[in-house]
Amino acid sequence: xxxxxxxxxxxxxxxxxxxxxxxxxxxxxxxxxxxxxxxxxxxxxxxxxxxxxxxxxxxxxxxxxxxxxxxxxxxxxxxxxxxxxxxxxxxxxxxxxxxxxxxxxxxxxxxxxxxxxxxxxxxxxxxxxxxxxxxxxxxxxxxxxxxxxxxxxxxxxxxxxx
Numbered sequence: 027x028x029x030x031x032x033x034x035x036x037x038x039x040x041x042x043x044x045x046x047x048x049x050x051x052x053x054x055x056x057x058x059x060x061x062x063x064x065x066x067x068x069x070x071x072x073x074x075x076x077x078x079x080x081x082x083x084x085x086x087x088x089x090x091x092x093x094x095x096x097x098x099x100x101x102x103x104x105x106x107x108x109x110x111x112x113x114x115x116x117x118x119x120x121x122x123x124x125x126x127x128x129x130x131x132x133x134x135x136x137x138x139x140x141x142x143x144x145x146x147x148x149x150x151x152x153x154x155x156x157x158x159x160x161x162x163x164x165x166x167x168x169x170x171x172x173x174x175x176x177x178x179x180x181x182x183x184x185x186x187x188x
Contacts, residue, residue, distance in 0.1 A: 030055075032112040032143065035062035035101045038078050039071040040177045041085055042159055044151030048116035049086065051145055058091045060108050065098040072160055072184060085174045102133045105140050112141045118152045 034049055038061070053059055063078050071078070075096045082094045097104040105113055113133065115126050123144075130142035147154075154172050162169050163181040170178055 030112070031058040031060070031108060031110045032056040032114050033060045033062045033101070033105050033108055033110045034114040035064055035097075035104070037064050037066050037069055037071060037156070038082060039069070039073055039156050040078065040159060040173060040181065041081050042151070042154050042156060042173050042177075043171070044116065044118070044147050044154040046085055046174070047148055047151055048114065048145050049092065050089065052114045052143070053089060053091060055143070056091070056112065056114075058093075059114065060110065061086070061092065061094045062101065062104055062108075063094060063096045064101070065096065073180070077180070081174070081177050081180070084176050100136070101129075102137045102140060106137060110140065112143050114143050114145065116147050117144050118147045118155070 032052065034052060036045065038045060049059065049061065061082050063075060063082060065075055073081070079094050079096050086092045086094065095108075101113065115130070117123055117126060126144065133140065133142060159169055159172055159181070164185045166185070166187060169181065173181070
């Protein structure tokens with residue numbers, strides 16, 4: 027049997043319901059998905075790598091064929107290490123596509139045997155981003171419908187009510 031393995035990379039700072047929607051839909055296509063939580067030298071994250079991995083492990087504990095691993099370095103190299111044949115990327119708005127296309131083309135040049143699979147987000151989640159969630163939480167906005175409850179709790183601990 028040929029097992030189809032994909033990685034779903036990102037910083038997931040924090041994981042949102044939009045991320046989880048893409049993941050659930052991708053799990054219908056692939057036998058195994060490794061959520062690749064990135065240490066990103068270009069970004070300053072609110073949550074540590076261990077916290078972000080733990081959030082995703084909790085959020086996906088009932089999903090079959092899903093594992094979570096932290097990584098540092100090139101996504102395409104991590105995909106190779108995992109034996110992945112595909113990289114899953116979610117698209118929300120037009121601006122995402124230009125950025126993601128550039129990454130996909132670079133990855134294809136570096137690893138012609140690994141495909142990038144784009145999944146469009148549901149319209150309910152098209153405006154959700156991790157940075158918008160952090161911003162709303164910092165201003166005491168209601169974020170319950172955008173993140174898992176354990177993530178909301180962690181955000182409220184980071185941004186306590188006055």
